[in-house]
Amino acid sequence: MRAAIFRFLYLLAFLSSLAGVGAALAADAQSGVAPVDIAGVSGMLALRSQLAVLEGPSARQDVQAVMARSDWQIVTDRRLNGGYSSAAVWLRGALFNSSEVTVTRWLAVGSTRLERVTYFRLPADRGKAQEVIYSGNAVPLDQRPEVSHIPLFPVTLAPGERIDFALKIQTRSALDVNIALWEPSVFRQDEGRELAAQAILIGLPVLLALYALIQGVVWRDRGFLLLAVWIGFALAYICSFQGYLYRYAIPDGGELLVRAPSTIAGITSAIYAVMTLEFVGIQRVRFWKWTYRVMIATMLALSAWTALGDYRAAAQVSNMVIGIFYLFWIASMLYAWRRRMPNALLFLVSFALVWLMMCGKLLELNGIVERAWLAGWKMSWLFQLGLLPMMTLIVFGRSLEIYRKHMQMQQALLDTQAQEQVQLEKAVTERTKELREALISADEANHAKTDFLARISHDLRTPLTSILGFSDMVQASGSENAGHGRIIRRSAMHMLNMVNDLIDYARGDNADTVQKAPVYVHALINTIAQEGAELARRKNNRFAFRVVGALPPVLQLDAKRLHRILGNLLDNAAKYTSDGNIELQVECLPGTGDMAAVLEFRIKDSGCGIAPEHQARIFEPFERADAARSEPGIGLGLAIVRQWTMRMDGSIDIDSAAGVGTLITLRLPAETAAEENIARHHVLDTTEVLSLIDGSGRLVWVVEDSAEIRQLLMDQLSSLGFTVELMADGVAAIERMQAPDVRWPDLLMTDYLMPGADGGEVLRAARQYLPGVPVMLLSATPKSSHDTEGNTQQDFDASLLKPIDLLELQEALGRLLKLDELRRAEPEPDDVPLLLPPEKALRTAHQWIDLGAISDLLDWAEAVRRDYPECEAFYLRARQLIGQGNLAGLGQLCRQ
Numbered sequence: 001m002r003a004a005i006f007r008f009l010y011l012l013a014f015l016s017s018l019a020g021v022g023a024a025l026a027a028d029a030q031s032g033v034a035p036v037d038i039a040g041v042s043g044m045l046a047l048r049s050q051l052a053v054l055e056g057p058s059a060r061q062d063v064q065a066v067m068a069r070s071d072w073q074i075v076t077d078r079r080l081n082g083g084y085s086s087a088a089v090w091l092r093g094a095l096f097n098s099s100e101v102t103v104t105r106w107l108a109v110g111s112t113r114l115e116r117v118t119y120f121r122l123p124a125d126r127g128k129a130q131e132v133i134y135s136g137n138a139v140p141l142d143q144r145p146e147v148s149h150i151p152l153f154p155v156t157l158a159p160g161e162r163i164d165f166a167l168k169i170q171t172r173s174a175l176d177v178n179i180a181l182w183e184p185s186v187f188r189q190d191e192g193r194e195l196a197a198q199a200i201l202i203g204l205p206v207l208l209a210l211y212a213l214i215q216g217v218v219w220r221d222r223g224f225l226l227l228a229v230w231i232g233f234a235l236a237y238i239c240s241f242q243g244y245l246y247r248y249a250i251p252d253g254g255e256l257l258v259r260a261p262s263t264i265a266g267i268t269s270a271i272y273a274v275m276t277l278e279f280v281g282i283q284r285v286r287f288w289k290w291t292y293r294v295m296i297a298t299m300l301a302l303s304a305w306t307a308l309g310d311y312r313a314a315a316q317v318s319n320m321v322i323g324i325f326y327l328f329w330i331a332s333m334l335y336a337w338r339r340r341m342p343n344a345l346l347f348l349v350s351f352a353l354v355w356l357m358m359c360g361k362l363l364e365l366n367g368i369v370e371r372a373w374l375a376g377w378k379m380s381w382l383f384q385l386g387l388l389p390m391m392t393l394i395v396f397g398r399s400l401e402i403y404r405k406h407m408q409m410q411q412a413l414l415d416t417q418a419q420e421q422v423q424l425e426k427a428v429t430e431r432t433k434e435l436r437e438a439l440i441s442a443d444e445a446n447h448a449k450t451d452f453l454a455r456i457s458h459d460l461r462t463p464l465t466s467i468l469g470f471s472d473m474v475q476a477s478g479s480e481n482a483g484h485g486r487i488i489r490r491s492a493m494h495m496l497n498m499v500n501d502l503i504d505y506a507r508g509d510n511a512d513t514v515q516k517a518p519v520y521v522h523a524l525i526n527t528i529a530q531e532g533a534e535l536a537r538r539k540n541n542r543f544a545f546r547v548v549g550a551l552p553p554v555l556q557l558d559a560k561r562l563h564r565i566l567g568n569l570l571d572n573a574a575k576y577t578s579d580g581n582i583e584l585q586v587e588c589l590p591g592t593g594d595m596a597a598v599l600e601f602r603i604k605d606s607g608c609g610i611a612p613e614h615q616a617r618i619f620e621p622f623e624r625a626d627a628a629r630s631e632p633g634i635g636l637g638l639a640i641v642r643q644w645t646m647r648m649d650g651s652i653d654i655d656s657a658a659g660v661g662t663l664i665t666l667r668l669p670a671e672t673a674a675e676e677n678i679a680r681h682h683v684l685d686t687t688e689v690l691s692l693i694d695g696s697g698r699l700v701w702v703v704e705d706s707a708e709i710r711q712l713l714m715d716q717l718s719s720l721g722f723t724v725e726l727m728a729d730g731v732a733a734i735e736r737m738q739a740p741d742v743r744w745p746d747l748l749m750t751d752y753l754m755p756g757a758d759g760g761e762v763l764r765a766a767r768q769y770l771p772g773v774p775v776m777l778l779s780a781t782p783k784s785s786h787d788t789e790g791n792t793q794q795d796f797d798a799s800l801l802k803p804i805d806l807l808e809l810q811e812a813l814g815r816l817l818k819l820d821e822l823r824r825a826e827p828e829p830d831d832v833p834l835l836l837p838p839e840k841a842l843r844t845a846h847q848w849i850d851l852g853a854i855s856d857l858l859d860w861a862e863a864v865r866r867d868y869p870e871c872e873a874f875y876l877r878a879r880q881l882i883g884q885g886n887l888a889g890l891g892q893l894c895r896q
Helices: 001-032 062-066 184-218 222-241 246-250 257-282 286-308 313-338 344-365 376-476 482-507 521-539 559-575 637-647 707-719 730-738 757-770 808-816 839-851 853-866 869-884 887-896
Strands: 044-046 052-055 088-096 103-110 117-121 133-135 152-157 162-170 178-182 519-520 543-547 552-557 579-591 596-603 651-657 661-672 699-703 722-726 747-750 775-779 798-801
Touching: 001 559, 044 184, 062 117, 062 162, 088 152, 103 184, 133 152, 178 184, 184 222, 184 376, 222 246, 222 257, 222 376, 246 257, 246 313, 257 286, 257 313, 257 344, 286 313, 313 344, 344 376, 482 521, 521 543, 521 552, 521 559, 521 579, 521 661, 521 798, 552 596, 559 579, 559 596, 559 651, 637 651, 637 707, 699 707, 699 730, 707 722, 722 730, 730 747, 730 757, 747 757, 747 808, 757 775, 775 808, 798 808, 839 853, 839 887, 853 869, 869 887
Parallel strands: 543 579, 699 722, 699 747, 747 775, 775 798
Antiparallel strands: 044 178, 052 088, 088 162, 103 152, 103 178, 117 133, 117 162, 519 552, 552 661, 579 596, 596 661, 651 661
16 A cells, blocks of 8 residues: 555656656747757767857846846857857756756866856756856866866756756857767766877877977087977967866966967967978078068067957957968969979978868858868867878978988088098108108207217216215315315205206106105205305305294105205396395295195395396296396296296295395295105215214113104114114103113213103203213204293204204214214235236226216225225225325326
């Protein structure tokens, strides 16, 4: 019974719904709009005759007032494709659901360029709107009900429900409306297929654009670059025209999306016109040249108008001008083809389909032709399918053209090279003959130079060798002139080094390489100052040497080059100063960067000075001021000074005035170094140093923190017969003094700068615990104040400056310890018969005697003693004669 009642009630409800639908159908029939059953739409249903259209009402008019109007008309293609219009377009229709379930369909409104689309959902009695939805490219994408490049409005109806809807369309673009009902899943599938197709149709031109761009950059070809730019703008136009610019690039919508299609279309067409001129060369015809120029300027001007001005008016004019341009373009290409201009046929064939589709779409957008078979975005596929082969043909056609030109240029280059090769071979043959003759001449000149250098080397070195030998004899004599002998020897060695460098330079050897090594700064500067004092005395000048501030004991320097630089500067000062003053100042300044210090040398004289006009040239080779004409020299001294200064990363400045004097400031970067890094060979060598004293039975304490110097002193003092006790620092020495039952030394030697306790403290302790024992200072610094407690080097019994001169050391030891000079027991020539060495050795002696080479004779005597021990008596007599400089007597001895 209950089941029968339910079936009866369901039947009544169904009949009532049919009655309602029938009433609605009757009402729609009266208004001329047929309702659409959404339940019957399983895919896509295009709505055209099911809609009514109304044009002209104000955009602000109420939807109820618009729906109540009686001038609605049935939709036609021309009404939905009416071109540019400022009026709002209204569409209305009716939907119902005849099924027994709730149904949802999407109402799609194309095209993508519609600016504002408003959807109104109205009840069956057409009362107040139940739902209002805004869409179009003026609305941000995330505010749309469904994300898509075209406006989508979801419509959901309950079983038997029926609604009216209205669409208000406002756009400044050309009116191009397609309305359809979609089943949502079918729409997404269709959208996916479209995106996949567009990925191919857009991706391939992107690759072509990149290829053209690379070719343009590599070949520096304007045509390829224009191709790349044109393809890029064409793709931008396609994306803006089909809504992909809105969906993927500018989702916020707005004015840019409205103006982009027509603006980009004008620029793209202008670039295509420029590209046509570049590829075809039709500008050679005066008429077409000016036609293209006018059209390009007009299209660019209209593009600026559409971008910045009244878009609706500008877009209509721009589309018309673009259409006119392509008509002219067809005519120009036909003309160029008949005249057999390059690429004319290629452009005609590749652009034919694109041109037809473009003209058809322009006519459709302006409402001149019916939509017919040009249906929405499907037409765009045809446009892109035509555009792709066009781009491909043009790009690869240009590639072939460039390749042919390249091959022609390469062949021309090969022909030119072949001709030049023939000429070159002829020229090489002639030059080879000339060079061979020049080589023979140069070889002869080189032999002459070698002979000259050998002779000049002999003539320069021989007297210097004699000077060195006699200076050794003066030092070995132990007389009061021993100090003069040392100065003579240093100066002679300095000159010998200069001669050696000059000869090496003449030979082409690289004698100017900077070689830095740790050196005792004070010893080096004192040696240079002594030489400067001797130079100053030549013209009765007074010489002053001053150290400003403290100098590091040991620095990393090229001592040889520094000695040479300062020697040249002091020599110049002495040469151009008479009865005046010459001063050498040295100061150590703080360094910058990697350099710990900068040595600054100032050489000041009161000589004739240098005029300003000559100061810029005095460092050039062979340049001499007027005042220097009367002085010996060739003008290389200052040039060599500047060259070596630059190689040592230094600087040199000059401040001088004529008649006032000259101040030269030299700055050289230097690095601090430790004393233990000084190699043993840096101790001053003394050729054939004779033992002047006998220290047998004497005890010497040596306090030195450098292990190498301790060992050196140990070896030297032991060879003189002294007993030596070594101590590594001042603390150990003071502790040793305080030890009970300690044997007092006969002499104490101490360094000054040591860890723990310095030389001053060692001196005070010695005066307290070892009264009467002489204390000798071995220091790397000269006689100046060291000790803040008042100890100076004058408090020591003797003071020697490092590096150690072993002859000076012997002299100081003999004076302090009152040791007699050691005399060798040399037999009288008459007491012992002399056994002469072989004739070969005697001939060598005669050669050195003729040259006056004392040092070489000393070496020869030692070689005789070593090789012929039986000639000991001969050696002693010869050594005595060499020491006395009696070369005539030595010659007689060798002739016995």
